[in-house]
Amino acid sequence: MKKLFQLLEETLRQGQDAVLVTIIASSGSTPRGTGARMLVTSAGRIGGTIGGGAVEYYSEEAALEVLAEKDSRTEHYSLKKNEVQDLGMICGGDVDVYFQFLSAAEPQNTALMQHIEALYQTGEEFWIINELSAGAQGPMSVYAQTGGLVGQPVPDAVIESLGEKAKQFEAGGRIFYCEKMMKSGRVYIFGGGHVSQALVPVLKSVDFRCVVLEDRKEFSRPDLFPGAEEVLLIENSHIADYVDIGASDYVCIMTRGHKDDLEVQAQVLHTQAYYIGVIGSRHKKAGVFEKLRGMGFTEADLDRITTPIGLSIGAETPAEIAVSIAGQLIERRAQKDER
Secondary structure: OHHHHHHHHHHHHOOOOEEEEEEEEEEEOOOOOOOOEEEEEOOEEEEEEOOOHHHHHHHHHHHHHHHHHOOOEEEEEEEOHHHHHHHOOOOOEEEEEEEEEEOOOOHHHHHHHHHHHHHHHHOOOOEEEEEOOOOOOOOEEEEEOOOEEEEOOOOHHHHHHOOOOOEEEEEOOEEEEEEEOOOOOOEEEEOOOHHHHHHHHHHHHOOOOEEEEEOOHHHOOHHHOOOOOEEEEOOHHHHHHOOOOOOOOEEEEOOOOHHHHHHHHHHHOOOOOOEEEEOOOHHHHHHHHHHHHHOOOOHHHHOOEEOOOOOOOOOOOHHHHHHHHHHHHHHHHHHHHOO
């Protein structure tokens, strides 16, 4: 999504008007869910996707109308059984699509895109807020805790309602669509071996923010982990000196051996980490868990650890294991978003 907003900023700076097309509600078997976006100019779709097929085609046509009319609007596609074939669907569903007109002649639009880019650079979580009220569609606002609200003013009740899930919210007789764009939480990867090197780019491609921690200098080179936010040379016995692991964070432990894995696990269990995964076999798990019990950890503590890490897909190579771990983290992130 970061690249789409970069493209939008570039488009506006070049003097081209644009329409940002967003799925703001969906149900049934729609091609893409809430939050899917594409960017349309007079040249047609230039970036992003809301799922392809007939739905995207009709939305592109509607976006060209919005460009001509210079007025934002919302369209509802009710994909009933008799419409499924025409719309290229399998089981049908309903989709609400918001078409936001953005004029290149209004400097605040470009400034807002620059602000969004800055937030992506810092990694701070933020929300996009659009007003959908009849006669007031079009303005976009951005909220982040550090900088507060930038853009169109919105009622305080809207800010207070912001959460993990995208939603529509009514305040003072006005309707708003609110969506969290930058997910909270980092993935702390302990160990810089081959699996970690394969894992970072995979996680980066699905919008996880990775920090690699390694106690060997030769495996703590940033060039080994393209896309990582940080690569830290640490002492495994004092990880709190280097990072502060919080309740939104994920931990993947894959150090050089059992002793280091045990040392890191014992410290991570004292944090509020949302997910703790450890590479290794079930045989290794039994031995490590017995040592953790000897250190005073309870069964409830041990239940927080996922080991062997990753989805059970028969992965063998570092690249395959990386895919299995990424799949599991995507699954856990989705579960967190449902809360």
